[in-house]
Amino acid sequence: MQYALPHAPLTSSRSPWWSRLFARVSRTGQAPARPRRPRAVPGPYDTVRHDEPPPNLTELYLARRLDMVRLALFLVDDLPTAEDVVQDAFAAVCRGYGTSLRGLQDPGAYLRTAVVNAARSVLRRRRTSRAYTPPHQGAGAPVDERLLLAEEHRQVLDAMRRLTQRQREVLVLRYWSELTEAQIADTxxxxxxxxxxxxxxxxxxxxxxxGEAAR
Structure with missing residues (x-):
């Protein structure tokens, strides 16, 4: 069954997460300062208060779709696939808890884990469908095009594409989603x-x- 979900535009005033990551990695060859434990910034429906009714699927979708598409985009490197990943994740949430989401204690965390798992499935299919997967070259700069034009941002994103899957997931969840180590471990x-x-x-x-790119 296909679940018709409302569309939320891919726009946001949020500052680019990779600027924080770039600040951690010096282009002068100096060792980056190890990141302090980040402050958790819960979004809408990351948790459900006991004195409030739980959100339904539509409310969760409208509140979290943008962040989830961006998260998926940094993991799979192309916007159409990222949107499919998020759609599949919401469908999985609906199959497990229905449109009312009754019984789901932490909708934001559950959804985030579903997106990461769906992205992993996409990457596994890519690896098995081709013996060699060349670095993905997108048709254009995704989402915040004006922010991706800065050379240092491109350098960080290009370097991240060469990390292992686990390394990339950890950094994206840490610097984009601003999760704590415990939250990343759970996800x-x-x-x-x-x-x-x-x-x-x-x-x-x-x-x-x-450092090599700066030489």
Whole structure:
């Protein structure tokens, strides 16, 4: 069954997350400062208060679709596929909890995990359908085109495409979704120690690659 969900435009005034990541990775060759534990910034319906009725599927979709499409975009590298990933994630939520979402204690976290899992499925299909997958070259700059034109932003995004899947997921969830180590661990099914070490290695790789690009 296809679930008809309302459309929310891909616009936002939110500042680019990769500017925070770029600040962590010096182009001068100096080691980046290890990130402090980020402050969790819960979005609408990340949690449900006990004294309020739970959101329904349409309310959750309108509140979170934009962030979820952006999250998926940074994981799969192309906007049409990212939109499909989010649509599949919302459909999975609906299959599990219905349109009322009754019994779902943390809609935002559940949806975020569904998006990450759907993105992983897409990447697995890409790997199995082709023996070699060249770096994806999109038709144009996605979402915030005016923000992607800055050279340093392009360098960070290009370098991130060369990270492992786990490294990329951890950095996107940390700097885009602004999750804590514990939240990232819950989303990816990892230990907090693995999240911390993965982020550290990923930042080291980015530092090296951005340093090479600056020479």
């Amino acid at each position: 990816l099914g990892l230990s907090r120690g693995t999240v911390k070490s993965t982020a550290s290695r990923a930042l080291d790789v980015l530092e090296k690659r951005l």
